[in-house]
Amino acid sequence: MLLTEHLVERTLNVCEQVLAARGLEQADIAEVLLVGGQSRMPLVRERIRNFFGREPSKAVHPDEAVALGAALLAHSIDAGEIEGVVLVDVLPMSIGVGLPGGRVRKIVERNTSLPFKKSLGIETTRDDQETLEVPIFQGDNEKAQDNEYLGTLVIAGLPKGPRGSQAFDIVFSLSGESILSVTAEDKKTGLSATATFSTRDTPEEVKKRLADSAVADDHRANGDRGGFFGWLKRLFRKSEARAS
DSSP states (O other): OTTTHHHHHHHHHHHHHHHHHTTOOGGGOOOOBOOSGGGGSHHHHHHHHHHHTSOOBOSSOTTTHHHHHHHHHHHHHHHTOOOSOOOOOBOSSOEEEEETTTEEEEEEOTTOBSSEEEEEEEEOOSTTOOOEEEEEEESSOSBGGGSEEEEEEEEOOOOOOSTTSOEEEEEEEEOTTOEEEEEEEOTTTOOEEEEEEESOOOHHHHHHHHHHHHHHHHTSSSTTSSHHHHHHHHHHHHHHHHHO
8 A cells, every 4th residue: 555655645636636726625526436447446445535525436347437438539530420529738737937036937827738839038137147047847836945846947158248138038838748848049149048848747756856956966066056956045045135
């Protein structure tokens, strides 16, 4: 049970998110159907029973339901008889950029149909700024620390000049498979940078990436620069300086 309990709990978290997105409570659900072989697990039935406050229905065969539904849909599509059924991939969680003070600005809202593309204008914020960093987060919280960090798009080698002298078009492009490509381009100089992120990593994969980033930071000559944790230190230091 301990090997799979976290997976079952993650499934219930998804149930909570879906209900919240539709403004529903557990009591609003008339019937709960379990499909798929894993729904035979006693732990799954126990957690579902506790979550919805009722016994899940056994009216469908859990092993055959998925295959039967796929076969019926395939037959309808092949015969041209499909009516009003459109399958659309959507973004599971919002995508945003980190801002000073530990905030996040949403760029792409959750449940946005895929593929999708949106642009954003960003300028340098300091005189003689040499590097522009665009930290990317996934989640629906306004605070960066409460969202999942996907990575940082770094634009290095900026020419010296007053703040605002370098303006970039940041293009967020999401494929049908939820692969995010972020491209920054300065139309004046042609300077550009691109980074690609996966928006469907599990929380465990995100934690591993953060841990790897921390190890990389420890090996840098200046431990207060670079990477996610270096960016967080600079971000909140700016916030503290502004507050004082």
